[in-house]
Amino acid sequence: MQRAHLVVPFLALAMPSHAQGIDPAAVQLWDVIHTSDGSVLKGVIVEEVPGTSVRIVIVGGTSIVVELAKVTRFTKELNPTFTVAPARPGADSPSAPVPRPPRVATSGLRLGFSPGLAYHTAADASTFSFTARAGYEVGLDQWGLTPGLVVDYTPDVGTYDADGVGIAAGTRAAFRASAVSPFVGFGLGVDNVGGDVSLAMHMGAGIDLLVHRRVALSGDIKYHRGWGDTYTETMSYVAFGMGVEIRL
Numbered sequence: 001m002q003r004a005h006l007v008v009p010f011l012a013l014a015m016p017s018h019a020q021g022i023d024p025a026a027v028q029l030w031d032v033i034h035t036s037d038g039s040v041l042k043g044v045i046v047e048e049v050p051g052t053s054v055r056i057v058i059v060g061g062t063s064i065v066v067e068l069a070k071v072t073r074f075t076k077e078l079n080p081t082f083t084v085a086p087a088r089p090g091a092d093s094p095s096a097p098v099p100r101p102p103r104v105a106t107s108g109l110r111l112g113f114s115p116g117l118a119y120h121t122a123a124d125a126s127t128f129s130f131t132a133r134a135g136y137e138v139g140l141d142q143w144g145l146t147p148g149l150v151v152d153y154t155p156d157v158g159t160y161d162a163d164g165v166g167i168a169a170g171t172r173a174a175f176r177a178s179a180v181s182p183f184v185g186f187g188l189g190v191d192n193v194g195g196d197v198s199l200a201m202h203m204g205a206g207i208d209l210l211v212h213r214r215v216a217l218s219g220d221i222k223y224h225r226g227w228g229d230t231y232t233e234t235m236s237y238v239a240f241g242m243g244v245e246i247r248l
Contacts, residue, residue, distance in 0.1 A: 032075045105139035105176035109248040116241030146172040162194035179210040191226040200226040216245040
């Protein structure tokens with residue numbers, strides 16, 4: 001028989017939950033909490049303090065408070081011991097509880113670094129590229145919205161044979177329903193190449209892979225376009241990058 005839950009003493013505060021009146025063994029679909037130390041808690045989430053903690057009642061009736069900072073992801077799982085009682089004549093048929101959507105997007109400072117390769121479309125040349133970004137993510141249920149600043153760097157670009165630097169204000173929107181989070185981004189700012197400055201924009205998409213509650217690997221593709229009278233080709237490029245995101 002599989003174990004229904006695993007509890008580590010320092011992870012959470014446990015207490016009897018007779019007042020909750022909930023028996024996870026009678027529930028068809030369990031809430032499952034995965035934590036940073038490898039623990040897995042299975043039962044019914046009965047309370048949530050936004051941005052701080054959740055309370056889950058596990059099989060046996062114990063109530064446990066789990067800090068969100070120690071949660072890596074929320075999932076759902078069918079109760080293997082659940083059976084539907086036959087309906088009595090004239091009685092309402094039993095119905096499964098409505099699943100509660102996981103809330104995995106958390107708010108906090110985000111720092112990202114992505115080296116990659118940029119292909120300059122007009123100049124028909126490729127160069128190294130580097131992107132750094134900083135922003136504050138706002139958790140909106142399963143979505144994370146991150147406004148912030150993005151800095152792009154490409155050396156020896158175009159006919160200028162000069163380094164190109166771009167800085168933009170941008171926003172990322174990521175779907176945080178699991179450890180794999182697709183995202184899209186957009187930004188507006190300025191470029192500086194060889195002393196020339198002009199308006200620029202970028203847009204892109206990619207995927208974050210959560211490998212630790214504070215660290216995610218990322219891969220993305222981005223289109224960057226600068227508008228200048230003399231150097232449009234130098235900062236118009238498509239970039240492919242692989243990097244890391246740090247969540248504080």
